[in-house]
Amino acid sequence: MPRLPVALAAALLLPLSAAAAAAEVVVFAAASMKTALDPIAEAFQQATGDTVTISYAGSNALAQQILQGAPADIFISASTQWMDEVERAGDVAEGTRTDLLGNRLVLVAHDEAAPQLTPAPGFDLVGALDGGKLAMALVDAVPAGQYGKEALTTLGVWDHVKPHVAQADNVRAALTLVATGEAPMGIVYATDAAAEPNVHVTGTFPKDSHAPITYPAALLENASDEADRAFFDALGAPEADAVFQQQGFTLLN
Numbered sequence: 001m002p003r004l005p006v007a008l009a010a011a012l013l014l015p016l017s018a019a020a021a022a023a024e025v026v027v028f029a030a031a032s033m034k035t036a037l038d039p040i041a042e043a044f045q046q047a048t049g050d051t052v053t054i055s056y057a058g059s060n061a062l063a064q065q066i067l068q069g070a071p072a073d074i075f076i077s078a079s080t081q082w083m084d085e086v087e088r089a090g091d092v093a094e095g096t097r098t099d100l101l102g103n104r105l106v107l108v109a110h111d112e113a114a115p116q117l118t119p120a121p122g123f124d125l126v127g128a129l130d131g132g133k134l135a136m137a138l139v140d141a142v143p144a145g146q147y148g149k150e151a152l153t154t155l156g157v158w159d160h161v162k163p164h165v166a167q168a169d170n171v172r173a174a175l176t177l178v179a180t181g182e183a184p185m186g187i188v189y190a191t192d193a194a195a196e197p198n199v200h201v202t203g204t205f206p207k208d209s210h211a212p213i214t215y216p217a218a219l220l221e222n223a224s225d226e227a228d229r230a231f232f233d234a235l236g237a238p239e240a241d242a243v244f245q246q247q248g249f250t251l252l253n
Helices: 006-011 031-048 059-067 080-088 125-129 143-154 158-164 171-179 190-195 226-234 238-246
Strands: 024-030 051-057 074-076 098-102 105-109 134-137 165-168 185-189 200-204 214-219
Touching: 024 031, 024 059, 024 226, 031 051, 031 171, 031 190, 031 226, 031 238, 051 059, 059 074, 059 080, 074 226, 080 143, 080 214, 105 143, 105 171, 105 190, 125 158, 125 185, 134 143, 134 171, 143 158, 143 171, 143 185, 158 165, 165 171, 171 185, 171 190, 185 190, 190 200, 214 226
Parallel strands: 024 051, 024 074, 134 165, 134 185
Antiparallel strands: 074 214, 098 214, 105 185, 105 200
């Protein structure tokens, strides 16, 4: 785990009475947030004595768990679609939803010598795969896969590429396929590529080829104590912003 920024830990210090019992904050977060969110949570724990338990997975799977009654306090989705589902079900605490972060979609390769590609209408992605597979998160359910499919469709190459796609449960699983060389190329977020030294960015998808990549965050109706609110507020603090930006996210809050 990266070394915790001293300023971050200091900024999260909260006044605690000697008799205050440690609380647990349960966070359901999109898998692509792990590298940035882990050090933020660790700093919060060191500063407060509270415990932050984070479940990382595809936003679709997390949303379904919440809808089925999973006891989460905070939800951070990698798309507005799955937050909308949770909000429509009445599980979002009123007035807490906020668009926290943005991201970019990139093409990555395992081979450091892989040629650079410019994702553009009709570009030869199948040729670049050279008989291998294109790793993607589930294209009809997981946000990274949905954005990727949308981008390839917009650029007119999805029908050609579709038979060559290897789908994974979430974007970090797709990233692992490329990092280990099981797939020569993949589509992931820019922040995932930055977190994995064994992949190399070979192209960035045009912003107008897919819907904006937005990470909404919200307190859930299950949130019941001050620690839940404190950690939620910490996600928008300047010190957390610095961590998110360092990992390649754009700030929306």
